[in-house]
Amino acid sequence: MLDDRQGFTRSFDPNCTHIPFEVFVTDRILHCSIRMVSRPVPLSELVPMACQLSQVIIEATSRRIEESDGRIACRKGCAACCSYLIPISPAEAYHLRDEIFKLPQLEQKTLFRSCQHTTRQLVDHRIPDILFSPTQEHEERLEILSDWYKVMNLPCPFLVNHACCLYDSRPLACREYFVTSHPSLCRPESTEKATRVPMPLRIAEVLAETCRILEDGETSILLPLLPSFLQDNSRRSWALYPAEQVVSTFLETLNDYTQRNCMSGCDESAK
Numbered sequence: 001m002l003d004d005r006q007g008f009t010r011s012f013d014p015n016c017t018h019i020p021f022e023v024f025v026t027d028r029i030l031h032c033s034i035r036m037v038s039r040p041v042p043l044s045e046l047v048p049m050a051c052q053l054s055q056v057i058i059e060a061t062s063r064r065i066e067e068s069d070g071r072i073a074c075r076k077g078c079a080a081c082c083s084y085l086i087p088i089s090p091a092e093a094y095h096l097r098d099e100i101f102k103l104p105q106l107e108q109k110t111l112f113r114s115c116q117h118t119t120r121q122l123v124d125h126r127i128p129d130i131l132f133s134p135t136q137e138h139e140e141r142l143e144i145l146s147d148w149y150k151v152m153n154l155p156c157p158f159l160v161n162h163a164c165c166l167y168d169s170r171p172l173a174c175r176e177y178f179v180t181s182h183p184s185l186c187r188p189e190s191t192e193k194a195t196r197v198p199m200p201l202r203i204a205e206v207l208a209e210t211c212r213i214l215e216d217g218e219t220s221i222l223l224p225l226l227p228s229f230l231q232d233n234s235r236r237s238w239a240l241y242p243a244e245q246v247v248s249t250f251l252e253t254l255n256d257y258t259q260r261n262c263m264s265g266c267d268e269s270a271k
């Protein structure tokens with residue numbers, strides 16, 4: 001990866017618009033490239049590329065599962081998992097805003113009303129104090145928060161007539177959650193745990209960290225709080241950054257996550 005990383009740096013030539021990079025996924029190297037425009041960009045423009053990259057990794061992971069006789073249960077229209085807590089990065093929030101405004105007015109209103117309803121329920125249900133304990137690790141906090149949300153049994157505000165109303169633009173957290181067990185195990189009331197497929201690299205996390213570095217702000221927003229976040233951060237959501245800065249930050253973060261995953265994978269296999 002270090003050699004590849006030097007490769008990216010060398011290709012930051014103002015005349016070069018294709019930035020090649022490689023991603024190590026499971027036992028394969030995926031050769032990719034980013035087409036970089038020569039103008040300042042909003043962070044929302046990172047999202048389609050991040051979704052494509054995520055899709056490439058999901059497909060490579062799924063192929064590997066299928067080669068070992070596993071079967072991915074997730075399909076469009078299956079929505080038993082759409083009552084879980086969905087964190088999105090600021091870039092995804094800005095991108096979703098643009099996608100929501102393409103919906104018919106009535107659907108936009110329903111969606112915003114549904115977000116307001118869920119937000120009220122969140123405010124009424126006190127967050128467990130243990131979440132603020134300094135002894136809790138980040139992963140444990142996420143699990144407590146997720147369990148707290150699950151008991152409220154709140155359908156996602158984007159779920160309209162049992163289907164995601166923005167399926168093609170759904171958040172990375174939704175795309176990168178997929179299972180090999182029966183969909184009934186994904187229901188919040190199921191006592192048996194679903195068999196989640198471990199992603200070798202979560203682009204949702206890479207994008208969230210890229211936003212944290214570029215904006216020097218929070219990394220994640222809860223999906224139902226999207227309208228209030230956009231209202232409170234209107235100027236920030238339209239901020240422009242040099243494309244080189246955005247692409248290099250994304251690729252450096254991707255590289256850091258790949259190396260970190262690689263190291264924890266090596267530790268696991270050494271156990």
Ligand code: SF4
Pocket residue numbers: 073074075078079080081082177178179181182183186
């Ligand atoms: S995670 Fe479960 S409920 Fe969601 S799409 Fe996959 S099988 Fe269906």
Ligand code: SF4
Pocket residue numbers: 079081082083084086156157158159163164165166167170171174
């Ligand atoms: S955004 Fe769409 S896919 Fe994700 S939880 Fe909500 S309804 Fe389901």
